[in-house]
Amino acid sequence: MKFVPVAATVLFGLTVPALAQDSAPVMDADADGVVTIEEIRVVYPELTEEAFAALDVDGDGVLNVEETAVASETLMAPQN
Numbered sequence: 012m013k014f015v016p017v018a019a020t021v022l023f024g025l026t027v028p029a030l031a032q033d034s035a036p037v038m039d040a041d042a043d044g045v046v047t048i049e050e051i052r053v054v055y056p057e058l059t060e061e062a063f064a065a066l067d068v069d070g071d072g073v074l075n076v077e078e079t080a081v082a083s084e085t086l087m088a089p090q091n
């Protein structure tokens with residue numbers, strides 16, 4: 012049976028935190044699949060270029076889905 016309501020999928024996404032496929036769309040404002048420093052600063056205005064560079068593991072200047080997932084976990088973690 013191919014019966015998967017979109018609403019259920021969204022609900023499932025909301026109940027499972029920090030999944031890669033759910034993290035990117037939050038910050039990827041133009042939905043091009045990668046998050047630029049400008050986009051991530053909409054969510055995290057305090058993010059420095061150095062911090063962004065640290066999150067950009069492959070060094071291509073943008074965060075892909077996997078890097079964004081790591082970024083989300085890192086940035087949402089309690090700062091001590």
Ligand SMILES: [Ca+2]
Binds near residue numbers: 046
């Ligand atoms: Ca983007």
Ligand SMILES: [Ca+2]
Binds near residue numbers: 067073
């Ligand atoms: Ca990257």
